[in-house]
Structure formats: structure tokens, C-alpha cells
Amino acid sequence: MAGKRAAKQNQDERPAVPDGVAVVALPADCRLAAQAALQAELVAALERGAGVALDASAVERVDTAALQLLVLLRRELASRDGALAWRGASAAFNEAAGLLGLARILELPAAGPA
Amino acid sequence: MAKILAVDDSVSMRGMVAFTLRGAGHEVAEAENGQLALDVARGSSFDLVLADVNMPVMDGIAMVRELRAMDAYKGVPILMLTTESHTEKKMEGKAAGATGWLVKPFDPEQLLATVKRVLG
């Protein structure tokens, strides 16, 4: 699933992903109903141990639950000395993270007002 | 725009709600009681559910409880349309998992404002 979505992105404009880092693409509708699957993907990525790269560029709809999921991912990564990288984020995603004041915790590169 | 499920046993109220929402560009499905609403909800997905409280067969409160038990509707906003400004009914609805309520009578503008409020 993640592979398919990632493949759609334009590779050139995005930061390169170091070897072994798992890329997880967030679905367009990233709300609660989709999060069981997303959580499983994130946990699997986390277990690989080399850090996680997130791609939120396709996200059209997002809720607090999704951002909470990512905040907890970030927290667990930090406890394992893993790094979180961003391969892109849609405007909708950035707006939501900014509004909830979570952009900084999530280390979003082009985050809204801190 | 959004996909909305309107549940009310009153044809005129349901008609008014559906008409108003469609006029604002939303896609609206209708059901005349809680039981039928569950059937519709199972076969599709919605961004918002608007439901009357007092309905035959299955009332709005039981319907909310059933919807919240379904994975696909855990976080979906559900508004109760009710004339009962009594705290107990609201609390009963809330305890069942309703997001909020819209107190009848409401006019189309109030309906749209509340829907807009819930959909963000």
C-alpha cells in the first residue's frame, strides 16, 4: 500500500531517503476509519528500526486522531533514537498540524505558526 | 462537499433538511428511522449524520449507540435534531455518543451554520 502511494510522488523534488528508512505514505482520507491500517503500517516501519519517513503530500482530510498517532510515533522513535523525516505534506495536513500546535513536535519542515 | 445522512420519520422535516443541504451542495441520503439508517450507513460512508430523537422502530439515541459501535462511524459527527431542550435528553444522546444537537425549530440558515460548524 505504502509503496504504491509513494511511487506516485515525484521523486526528484523530495529529500532523499537514507537506506533502510521505511517510507509511509498517509492516505488521502486520513481520518479515524483509516487509522487501524495506518497504525499497523507505522508500527511495522518503527520495528525496522532505521527511522521513518512520512509522506503526507496526498492527505486531503485529516483529524486530531491522525496527528495524535504521528505524535506518539515521534515520541517512540525518539525513545529508540530513531529519526523522523518528512517527504512532503499537503496544505491540508500542514494547516491541521499548525492549528493543533503540533507542527513543531512533529518536526514538520514547512510548519505553520509555531 | 460532504456526504450527509438525514434521519427523521417526519417526511416534511426530512425533506426540509435534505433540500436545504442539497441546495448547499451536499450529497444527502435519507432514512425514516434508526433501523433503516443503520442499513444505509452500513452500505456507505458519511461525513455527518443528522438524526431526529423520537422515531418509531428505532429511536435516534439507540441509533447513535449502534453507529458508534461500528468502526467506520467511531469519529463521525452525529447531530441530534430535537425539540427537547431538556438536559436529560441531551445527556442521554451524549452518553450514547452524539456529537451535539440542533434544537428545533431551526431554519435553513441555522441548519447550514451548524453543519458548517461540525464539518469544519
Add this chain to the structure above:
Amino acid sequence: MGAVDLTQFHKTFFEESLEGLDAMETALLALDSGSTDHELVHTIFRAAHSIKGGAATFGFADVAAFTHVAESLLEEVRSERRAVDGALIDLLLRSVDCLRAMLARSSSGQPAADAGSETLRGELLRLVSGEAAAAPGAAAPQAAAVDGWDIRFVALPHLLQTGNDPLRLFRELEQLGRLEVRRAFVLDSAPARLAELDPSQCHLGWELRLHGAIARGDVDAVFDWLDGDCELAIEALSGQARAAAAQPAPAAAPPAVAPASATAPAAPPAREATASATASAEASSIRVGIDKVDALINMMGELVITQSMLSDIGEHFDFTKLERLREGLAQLERNTRELQESVMRIRMLPIGSVFNRFPRLVRDLERKLGKQVRLELHGEHTELDKTVLEKIGDPLVHLVRNAIDHGLETPEKRRAAGKPDAGTLTLDAHHEGGNIIVRISDDGAGLNRAAIVGKAVERGLVQPGQQLSDEEVAELIFAPGFSTAAQATDLSGRGVGMDVVRRNVRDLGGSVGVKSEAGKGSVFTIALPLTLAIIDGLVTAVGEERYIVPLTSIVESLRLGAEAVRRIAGGGEVFQFRGDYLPLMRLHRAFACAGAITEVERGIVVVIEDDGRRVGLLVDDLLGQQQAVIKSLEKHYQRVQGVSGATILSDGSVALIVDVGGVVRLGQRSKAA
């Protein structure tokens, strides 16, 4: 889009409100007769509640105000704070009547309330305890304006499962003023491992600052749905609470959480309240069972298939396809005919909707006349054309009033005559001989021959001393000018006599007659023609032919041994059934069908009944039940004895419908012979 025009929903609102009142009335009557079913109370409450909600929404303030009080009373009943007694039911029944009148006035554009409705509302109001509390209090005085608010908002775990997303709340706050998230934090309740998180549980909290001269009430309104779903602390921006600042809220500001007007649909604020309720009250609509709609859709489907087949033939036509063209056209004809019948069926409604008025009418009459009446309704599902149904109501009401007023005796007189105190009034509807028969029978005193003849002489309708048969006497009551003010009480009177009843029924192409027996009661029979009607029938096979026997007339189907049938003088055959000898009628012989089973023991005997008389029909086999649309044979062919019409079966073949009345008469004659 402009302002939504709500007048288009008024008609539906009136219709469903009247239906609701009917349901209310039925339930009230059931409660009155001692039922303790709590669902009845719910039904009554629901109806009142819907009417109130709709009335308020569609701008019928008087109706809403009236229903509000009635609903408050019903709420007390529903929550068992008030017991149901006869007086309460009376009051609620009067409220039902009052609301009907109010709705009627509203629908014709007049003010709904009048002196009567206001008096009744006052009566209800006095009964409702603590009504004073219902008036919505004025909004609490707004706190003085401040420079902003510090908000500490901590979600309880279940917050997201109520559909209240903090994102949405923050967006609402942003509408009020500049929102600053000073801190967002993860709560201790959050699991350490992502794998253990239930995404629908919320473990986040925020410290927010909302900048601006914003009323506290507006901030509270954002969180008004979240009571019990979060911990919330709202404080005026510290050190800057300049108490009596300018205005509490700018007068021009939009109310509470109204969306920015830039994105809201441009809706002119002017909204008419009760105006334009002038929509024609005449235009009526019809509620149609989904099965009938499905049948229509099915037939449309067949029509489309036929059409595509025909256009296919037409596209590459040559004479080898002539036969297929003929078949296609025949199919088209069949489809069209079926479609037509289905469309006509939409107009058919059960007579129950008219019968339902009578429990109330009977109850009122009982009280007014000091009589006791047991009302029995039969055949409520019999379907009639909507037009016929609408016009048969008044004649039936008149006949029922008449039966109770003149037919049934007072309990004292009945006791003296050795009858039970309560008289029995029976309304029955069924199909018979291609007609729909509605019977109004009572077990009262019967027509008073002497009084009728006396009156007729007085009116100059007959000569004194003229010899009259019972039938002729009965006919007199239908004579124009027979009913007079002197005879008619305020109940059965109202300026309507039996002659008007007869004229109304004749206008529908029907007839009305009466049979009466002194001391035993009277039976008024209305026969309405079936231009089109539907019966539930049992499809039977007789040789190659199919006959439909109306289900309601069937007593039993059985197999007989050859020895069970006896030949009687004159050539008839009888068999024993439940202690009676019934005539056996061999349908194949009566209708001259070829190839049918002639040995009784190999066929099936269907026992049918009409008017208490029974006959056994010998058929080959029973094929199943089917709803049949009755087609008149007279129109297409000619009248056939023993057959009330024809119908088309699902396979397209024609079946004849057995005229139960006619067949029974034939059978009885052969037995008597």
C-alpha cells in the same frame, strides 16, 4: 442558492400531521378501552412531538404553541408522573380535534388559533404542572468584555468518539479571534508504545489563548457540546479584565458561531413566517406502498427490454424477421397493459383508512346517546380506488350514526328484550361478485315498520291503507323527502337523509339497500362497482385453464374419497363437511373445461362461503396465491355466470376469477333441485 423556500414542504407537513393525529386518536381510544401498552403512549407522544417540531419549523406558531402544551402533558404521562384516566383522554381527544381544525385553517392561509383553541390550550396549561419553567429564560447577562481568554482544554479519552474533533473546535475559536496554541501536550494516559494506542482514544491537552474582546458566552458556545468530554478551564486574560468596557458584543457582530459571511451562502435574512400558506388545499397526494412502486419499476424494466428488442429488429429489418416483430409487438402490448394496471393500482387504497374514523365516532355517540356499542371492523385491507374511498366516507358516517341513533336500543330496552347491554355494530368490506360490498349491520330493533309507513303517509309518499311488502317499506327510507327535521336528531340529522346517502353511492356507480328484521337488527349493504380492484386469490388449475378463487371466501381445501360424494335427486352432488351437506360443484363441468380431472378423489375440493352459505368446488390442483387485478369481462366480452372477471397471471396467461356469490347461488340451487 438563495433563502430556502419552505412553503414547498407545507403540504407534506399538513398531511403527515393529520396522519399523526389519526394515529394519536387511535392510540387514545385503545388506551381508553383499557390497554396498558406503553407503546401507545409513545405513539401519542411522538405524534404530538413531530407536529410541534414541524409546526415551529414551518412557521405555524399557533399550532406549535398549542402542541407544546399538549406535549408537556403527554411528557408527564410518558414519564409516569401522571396517570391516564377518562377525563384526560377526553381532553386529549378534544385536543386532537382542535389540532385538526387548526391545521385546516393554517393550510387555507387563515390564522390557526381561535377562541376555542385558546380556551382548550388554557385548559391544558392549567393541568400541566410547572409550566412556568418552560419559558426559556433570557440569556444570562453577558460578562464584560475582556482582551481575551486563556483556555486550558484537556481531552477525556472518549472525546473523539463523540465526533467532537478538537480541530473543529479550534477552527471555531479562530472565527472568534486570533487563536494562539501556547502548548500542546501528550497526557500520561497515553501508552508508551504506538502499537498499544487505540486511535479513537484521545490523550492530548492544550493551553490556548484567544485574543480579542470576545464575550464569554461565545467561547462557552464553542464547547457547549463537550460537557463531560473534556476538562475545561476558561479564564479572562490575566490582569486585563477591564470590567466595564465598551460594549458587551458589537451590535453588528454575527451571532455566536455563525460562519464568516464571506463563505456562507448569500441568504437574505428576510424570511416570511406564516405567509404563502395559500397553496391550494385541493391538490392531494397519495402514499404508495413500496411493493407497488417496485412492481412499476419491474415493468418499466421489461418495457425497456422489449423496446430494445424491437429497435434491434427494426434496424436490420427483413421479412424473415416478421414473426419476431409480431411477437415483439405483442410483448409491447402486454407490457403496456401491465404497466397501465400497475399505474392504476397505485390509486387503490385500503378501506381501513375510512374505517379508522369509526371507533372515535362510535365512542362519542355512545356518550351522547347513553348507549353501549361494540364495534367490529372486518376487511379493512380491502382496496378501493382513492376517489371512491374519499367519497364513500360521508355515506358510511351517516349510516353508522343512523345505526346507533335509530337502530341500537338503550341498554334498558335491550335488557328487556333479552339482549346484552352493548349492541354490536359491524362494518365489513369485501369483494363479492365483481363488486366491493360494504355492510353496516347492527343487532338493534330493526326498522320500525309502523313508524315508517306512518311517516310516509304523512309525507304523501304512499296512500293510507296501501299494501306494502317489507322490501317496499325499507325502500321508503331512501325516498327523497322522507328524512325530516322532526325525525332526524342532531346526530343523524345534519340535513342529510338516506336519500342523500343513496345519491352519493349512486354517483359512484353503486347501490345501497337495507334488510331488516324486527327485533333482530338491520343490515345496510353498499355495493360499489369494481372498475378495477385487486383481490388476493388462490390460483387453481382446471384442465388447461386457471381459475382464481378469492382468498377471503375460502374456508378450507380438502381431498375427498369417491365414496364421500352422494348423488341427490335432480342430479346434484353433495358431500359432508363439518356436519353439513354441501353442494359439490365441478368447475370443469360448470365452465366446460376440457382435459380436467373428473374423479373426485384425484382432485381437490375448495370449500368457499358466501353470506353464510357454503359450496365445494372441485378443481384439479392448487397452484398458489397471487394478487389479481380484476378486469371486467363485460367490458371486453360479456357477462359470464359464475365469473366476476378475469386477470392476467404472471406468465401472461389469462385466468378467470370465480364469482363466489354467483357460484354459491348456483350450487345452492342445484342442491335444492
